[in-house]
Amino acid sequence: MTPVADLTARVGEIVLPNPVLAASGTFGFGPEYQSFVEMSRLGGIAVKGVAVEPWPGNPPPRVWETPSGLLNSIGLQNPGVEAFIRDDLPFLRALGVVLVVNVIGHTVDEYRRVSERLARESGIAALEVNISCPNIKEGGMQFGHDPERAFEVVRAVVETAGRPVWVKLSPNTDRVLEVGEAARSAGAAALSAINTLVGMAIDLDLRRPALGGGSGGLSGPAIRPVGVRVVYEVSRRIGLPVVGMGGIETARDALEYLMAGASAVMVGTATFGRPDAMTRVIDELPDALRQYGFASVAEAVGAAHPRGRTLEGAPDEY
Amino acid sequence: MRAVRLTIVERRAPAPEHVELMVDAKDLAGRLVPGQFLHVAAGGTLRRPLSVSRVEGARLGMLFRVVGAGTAWLAERDVGETVDVMGPLGQGYPPPPPGPLALVGGGVGIPPLFFYAQRWPDAALSVLLGARDHDSLIMVDDFRGLGLRPGLCTDDGSRGKRGRVTGLLRDWFLEHPDGSVMACGPAPMLHEVARLTAAAGRPAWLGFEQRMGCGVGACLACVVPGAPGGDRVWYRVCTDGPVFARETLYGEGRP
Ligand SMILES: Cc1cc2nc3c(=O)[nH]c(=O)nc-3n(C[C@H](O)[C@H](O)[C@H](O)COP(=O)(O)OP(=O)(O)OC[C@H]3O[C@@H](n4cnc5c(N)ncnc54)[C@H](O)[C@@H]3O)c2cc1C
Ligand SMILES: Cc1cc2nc3c(=O)[nH]c(=O)nc-3n(C[C@H](O)[C@H](O)[C@H](O)COP(=O)(O)O)c2cc1C
Ligand code: FES
Numbered sequence: 215m216t217p218v219a220d221l222t223a224r225v226g227e228i229v230l231p232n233p234v235l236a237a238s239g240t241f242g243f244g245p246e247y248q249s250f251v252e253m254s255r256l257g258g259i260a261v262k263g264v265a266v267e268p269w270p271g272n273p274p275p276r277v278w279e280t281p282s283g284l285l286n287s288i289g290l291q292n293p294g295v296e297a298f299i300r301d302d303l304p305f306l307r308a309l310g311v312v313l314v315v316n317v318i319g320h321t322v323d324e325y326r327r328v329s330e331r332l333a334r335e336s337g338i339a340a341l342e343v344n345i346s347c348p349n350i351k352e353g354g355m356q357f358g359h360d361p362e363r364a365f366e367v368v369r370a371v372v373e374t375a376g377r378p379v380w381v382k383l384s385p386n387t388d389r390v391l392e393v394g395e396a397a398r399s400a401g402a403a404a405l406s407a408i409n410t411l412v413g414m415a416i417d418l419d420l421r422r423p424a425l426g427g428g429s430g431g432l433s434g435p436a437i438r439p440v441g442v443r444v445v446y447e448v449s450r451r452i453g454l455p456v457v458g459m460g461g462i463e464t465a466r467d468a469l470e471y472l473m474a475g476a477s478a479v480m481v482g483t484a485t486f487g488r489p490d491a492m493t494r495v496i497d498e499l500p501d502a503l504r505q506y507g508f509a510s511v512a513e514a515v516g517a518a519h520p521r522g523r524t525l526e527g528a529p530d531e532y
Numbered sequence: 533m534r535a536v537r538l539t540i541v542e543r544r545a546p547a548p549e550h551v552e553l554m555v556d557a558k559d560l561a562g563r564l565v566p567g568q569f570l571h572v573a574a575g576g577t578l579r580r581p582l583s584v585s586r587v588e589g590a591r592l593g594m595l596f597r598v599v600g601a602g603t604a605w606l607a608e609r610d611v612g613e614t615v616d617v618m619g620p621l622g623q624g625y626p627p628p629p630p631g632p633l634a635l636v637g638g639g640v641g642i643p644p645l646f647f648y649a650q651r652w653p654d655a656a657l658s659v660l661l662g663a664r665d666h667d668s669l670i671m672v673d674d675f676r677g678l679g680l681r682p683g684l685c686t687d688d689g690s691r692g693k694r695g696r697v698t699g700l701l702r703d704w705f706l707e708h709p710d711g712s713v714m715a716c717g718p719a720p721m722l723h724e725v726a727r728l729t730a731a732a733g734r735p736a737w738l739g740f741e742q743r744m745g746c747g748v749g750a751c752l753a754c755v756v757p758g759a760p761g762g763d764r765v766w767y768r769v770c771t772d773g774p775v776f777a778r779e780t781l782y783g784e785g786r787p
Contacts, residue, residue: 242750246771250534250618250748262752270765275743277753279578279602286745291752291766434577486578486745489535489618 219500220510223257223478225455226378226403228339230257230312230478232496233511234468237459237482238262238316238342238382239288243302244309250489255496258312260406260480261302263344265318266327268294273426278415283436283461284483285413287427290318290347295331307337314380316342317371320350322363326370333376341375343368343402345393346384346409358384358409361396368400378403380457383448385440386412394452405448406457406480408441434483435461442474449475450519463491465498472511473518535573536560537614541591548667551607552585552595555615561587565624566648567716567739567775570594571747573616574602581744581770583716584620585643586650586674595643595670621747622774625714625737628655632708636660636701636725638717639668644739645716646671649678658704658711659683662697662721666690698724705732715739716775726782736778742769759783 223233235258241247243261253259271291278285293301298315306313315338319325325343332338345358345367357363364381372379381397383390385408394405410431415424423429441460449456458476462468463484471479484491499511508514542554564584571579572594580602585595598607609615625648633655635645642661649657659682663669669691675682683700684692693700698721705711709732715725716739729736745751749771756773758764759782767773767780 240746240751242746242748242752246746246748246750271752271755274753274755276755277578277743277745277751279576282577284577284745286751286753288752291755483577486747486751487573487576489748 219503219508220512221496221499223511225340225380225457225477228312228378232257232499233472233476233478234492234495234499235260235312235314235457235478235480236485236492237480238314238344240482240485243298244306245302247485247489251485252493253309253311255493256311257478257496258314258339259306259309260314260316260342261298261306262292263290263316263318264292264295264298264328265290266295266324266331268292268297269318275424275426278424278430280413280415280432281436283432283434284486285415285425285430285432286410287425287430289427292318295328299331299335303335303337312339313337314340314342316344316382318344318347319367320347322366322370325367326374329371329374333374338377340378340380340403341371342380342382342406343371344382344409346382346386356384356386358393359387359389361389361392364393365396365400368397368402372401380404380406382409383407383444384409385437385444390444391447391451394448394454398452398454402454404455404457404477405452406459407444407448408437408460411437411440433460435463437461438467438470442470445471445476446474446518449516462495463488465495465502468495468499469502469506469514472514473516475516475519477515535616535618537616539614540609540611543609543611546595547670549598550595550670551598552593553606553609553615554588554591554593557587557590557592560620561590561592564592564620564647566651567624567644568620568622569774570617570619571621571744572606575605576602578602578745579618579747580606581621581741581747583644583739584647585671586647593643595640597640597668618747622770623772625739625775628652628657629712629735632656632658632711634658634660634701634704634708634711634713636697636713636715636717637662638697638721639663640670641715641717641721641739642671645714646674648714649675649680653678658708660697660700660704661692662686662700662717664688696724697721698728701725701728705734710734712736726778729778730782737775738778738781739775740769740773744770746770756781
């Protein structure tokens, strides 16, 4: 009998029973999917972005289907950190699943205050800093597009978090490596990538942008090659573990990310179509690993990297 | 509750561009409240929300208009194939309140109201149906089969009166000042129903559509605005609705 592949995944000091987590914003605050998903089997859950105060989000329509993908302009609607702690955290704690809280803000100080407040709460494995938020002090430019602003945000969260801090990279900048490096030097424990790609659709009947927010974030299988490329580069160039995501639907997709250098993966949009997408990836991963010659998740991580050139200084190959 | 595969046992073509799939619904049929919906896999990234149009024993119906890629994909399914559905989802209509009750349906908002009429055969029901044209005025014979005589209108006058179904409702209130309303249809129709029922000081429950992602309350895609100054800025159509008491979205005053 072939030995069962070891699915244990490590993201820095955090150990996950398997490498599959729910991606922020697609899995609510936990309870919404509980009658459709075997929650206790998940590698972890990243909850919806939480701000210091409630954010109202954007006007509808907030989603629009595109070829092999989805545009969304939810606008980071969330109830604020106090309501999250009061209404959602007890349920999430009781689940006993690795919990990652996604943190959002309009200013460095707002990010810091969320982190400070969460530091008093138990049951949270890591914070994931969503730096794809508009910086209201800099005319709405995203923190994640500017290495200096990204450094400030990550520094503020790391100083106050009291737990590992992951930084979620935006693919909408040609400075993604610089931003990743800034996050590392500010003390991030891991990077997650990618957030959605900015896009737009036009409603032909109404003669205006289809989404209430105008433009939106593209997710789903359409963006998988972009995610794989970012994970490959970032995992080779920055000395931090990477959590990969973008368009994962199957165990083979997850394996692609692992081989590109991801230590774990997140599944988002696929859950909308198939609520059991994550548990199917988990179920099918052992076979996929074995089929491609891996005895464990750990063995597959970075397997596509050229040998001996995993860190800085590697040439671009495209 | 899980996503389940239901076998298509009958495919009806009730009107041009409309298809009704009858599926073997196993234990699901008995648990459904009229106004609840199913989130149906339709060949794309996202599922499509569809109301239940009727229950016949262990079978249920989904009656939809072919408007885009997802409904076109569903329309091509044949007897013997399965459809993958999540549900029942959302909040349906309450049981009939005392007194006369009008079911006010517009276009593809009509199916959940037929299910309501089927579920509550002893209620004092009036049925008012409107659509853009003759072919879009669906389920008229189904209502007649229940012994009801629906009031009809179309935007172009090709069937029933020319005009909006809210015109029929205004007339109905003259005869039934103590009436209540269950409505489903496009947002402008529901706004007008809200206005009329608030002016009459009578209760109304309104079934809304909104573009959905998850269908279970997780993604916050499907929101409609709450009443100004009310408890919440937004309500989710998928879990807080699709059926809302008028006050929730329009407040206590007159919209
Ligand atoms: C609770 C609820 C119940 C519904 N019940 C019925 C019904 O019984 N019969 C029926 O014919 N239609 C019903 N609809 C509308 C139906 O969901 C849409 O017509 C359908 O999703 C269109 O999909 P499509 O791919 O063919 O069209 P496309 O326009 O190509 O769809 C693109 C995207 O927009 C969404 N979308 C498009 N139109 C609507 C709409 N009006 N409301 C919500 N989402 C939309 C689709 O789900 C999809 O994600 C209901 C909608 C809701 C919210
Ligand atoms: C509806 C929706 C809401 C999202 N909300 C957030 C969020 O609050 N914070 C965040 O960091 N990412 C958010 N994302 C991005 C996802 O976490 C993920 O990075 C992206 O969707 C790519 O993965 P996928 O293709 O598997 O969905 C959201 C994505 C979607 C589709
Ligand atoms: S569709 Fe996701 S919250 Fe309603």
